Amino acid sequence: DVKVTQSSRYLVKRTGEKVFLECVQDMDHENMFWYRQDPGLGLRLIYFSYDVKMKEKGDIPEGYSVSREKKERFSLILESASTNQTSMYLCASSPSPGTSLYNEQFFGPGTRLTVL
Amino acid sequence: AQSVAQPEDQVNVAEGNPLTVKCTYSVSGNPYLFWYVQYPNRGLQFLLKYITGDNLVKGSYGFEAEFNKSQTSFHLKKPSALVSDSALYFCAVRDPETGGGNKLTFGTGTQLKVEL
Known part of the structure; x- marks a missing residue:
């Protein structure tokens, strides 16, 4: 089974802190994604990556950056956390084109981030 | 641009009755369509997908969905609901013409509540 793990289930940070959310997948997937989930808004794509060191902005990249130094790991960075970034953050991965999946x-299970 | 609409925030159904969760989509080309389910405090789990072929798609846990191109819909159905089906359901679409990284656009989610 594909396993996507996220470093924390719950995280509480203060306004202005730099926050790192880590995501690791164990199936050698090319593509990785970061979403935030808010009630009534569904899932919104923040950033995605289709290869190591490659990244593209999603629909709501403002206030976030990402890093993908290794294929299995995709990090979301909040350079200076703000209260409007309080949310559930979900990481996902998918394999490369040509595979059945x-x-x-x-x-992953998600990280619920609260910024005070 | 691709988009998805889930017109109902919540659907209530009695156990044993059939259930329908509605989804309509908008893409420029032929869509790839997906349903995911989220149980409390969990990540999203894949239920089923339509890529091509038979308009009726069967998935996990007895769920099925029907692709209707003329109505641009992909409603999720189950003949007999269980209390354990209570969860948050997301419809998602991908326009394969847009290329690049398997980006999905998600709806806002529908909370399904199945009562005894």
């Missing part, structure tokens, strides 16, 4: 995304 290419069109599916596999999700």
Whole structure:
């Protein structure tokens, strides 16, 4: 089974802190994604990466950056956390084109971040 | 641009009755469509997908969905609901013409509540 793990289930930070959210997948997937989930807004894509050191902005990248130094790891960075970044953050991965599971995304359990 | 609408925030159904969770989509080309389920404090789990072929797609836990191109819909159905089906359901779409990284656009989610 594909396993996507996220470093923390719950995180509490203060306004202005630099926050790192880590995501690791164990299935050698090319593509990785960061979403935030808010009630009534569904999942919104923040950033995604289709290869090591490659990244593209999603729909709501402002206030976030990402890092992908190794294929299995995709980090989301909040340079200076703000209260409006309090949310559930979900990481996902999917394999490369040509594989039978290419069109599916596999999700981690989520990190609920609270910024005070 | 691709988009998804889930017109109902919540659906209530009695156990044993059939259930339907609605989804409509908008893409420029032929869509890839997905349903995911989220149980409390968990990440999203894949239920089923439509890529091509038979309009009726069967998935996990007895769920199925029907692709209707003329109505641009992909409603999720189950003949007999269980209390354990109570969860948050997300519809998602991908326009394969847009290329690049398997980006999905998610709906806002529908909370399904199955009562005894």
